[in-house]
Amino acid sequence: MTVAVGRREGSGRVDTETGEFVRQLAAENRAFWVGRDVRLDPTAPRETLERQLRYRMRQGVYNELRAAELIAAWIPSVQERELRGMLPGQLDDEQRHYQLLRRRLRELGEDPDAWEPLPEWETLFDWLLAARARPTLEKLAMFQFAGETQSCEGFEMLIRLAEPVDPQTARLYRTAILPDEYRHAAIGQQALLLLADTPARRVRAAEACREMNRRVFEAYAAHRRRADRGG
Numbered sequence: 141m142t143v144a145v146g147r148r149e150g151s152g153r154v155d156t157e158t159g160e161f162v163r164q165l166a167a168e169n170r171a172f173w174v175g176r177d178v179r180l181d182p183t184a185p186r187e188t189l190e191r192q193l194r195y196r197m198r199q200g201v202y203n204e205l206r207a208a209e210l211i212a213a214w215i216p217s218v219q220e221r222e223l224r225g226m227l228p229g230q231l232d233d234e235q236r237h238y239q240l241l242r243r244r245l246r247e248l249g250e251d252p253d254a255w256e257p258l259p260e261w262e263t264l265f266d267w268l269l270a271a272r273a274r275p276t277l278e279k280l281a282m283f284q285f286a287g288e289t290q291s292c293e294g295f296e297m298l299i300r301l302a303e304p305v306d307p308q309t310a311r312l313y314r315t316a317i318l319p320d321e322y323r324h325a326a327i328g329q330q331a332l333l334l335l336a337d338t339p340a341r342r343v344r345a346a347e348a349c350r351e352m353n354r355r356v357f358e359a360y361a362a363h364r365r366r367a368d369r370g371g
């Protein structure tokens with residue numbers, strides 16, 4: 141996923157320093173996540189993997205719903221027109237993902253609404269919701285730039301592993317969810333290119349990503365522990 145380094149509205153070109161910062165921060169985030177998305181185990185036997193995939197979908201319904209809620213809560217505080225203009229589309233996507241996953245779980249014989257979300261995921265989304273008071277740069281660095289980029293990586297792995305086990309679900313993720321998530325990650329990149337234009341702002345954006353990565357990793361680890369327990 142790439143976003144062309146384009147023009148800043150009303151203030152000339154994105155400088156190469158900002159572009160370089162964004163590339164470095166993306167690389168730092170990628171490095172953090174090497175070996176840390178523990179929600180699925182590619183080496184697990186098929187039966188375990190099937191259970192892990194199903195668990196991802198159940199929790200995924202909740203996560204998509206909370207993502208929609210989160211974007212709705214953030215929209216009023218995003219004053220930057222060019223970024224704000226992209227958020228209603230994201231809200232619509234997350235709501236659609238929520239419905240698509242619910243429908244798929246029903247087809248698989250489950251009641252998606254009976255799922256009790258993991259407290260660690262609830263805490264993560266509650267924290268993000270409360271972050272609406274933080275500057276746009278930090279919010280979009282956290283959720284769209286760090287979070288959604290990692291989500292794309294996670295979905296790529298999920299699709300790869302689901303393909304032989306549950307091809308219909310793999311297709312759903314590949315065709316109806318993943319392309320949208322790449323677009324959401326690109327919103328984060330766009331926000332950084334527009335707003336991370338001073339050394340102080342770059343420090344805050346990088347810190348926001350680190351904080352997000354840490355918190356998401358805690359949620360992933362708890363997710364895996366619960367999946368292993370069969371909860």
Ligand SMILES: [Fe+2]
Nearest residue numbers: 204233234237
């Ligand atoms: Fe989504």
Ligand SMILES: [Fe+2]
Nearest residue numbers: 207288321324
């Ligand atoms: Fe998303």
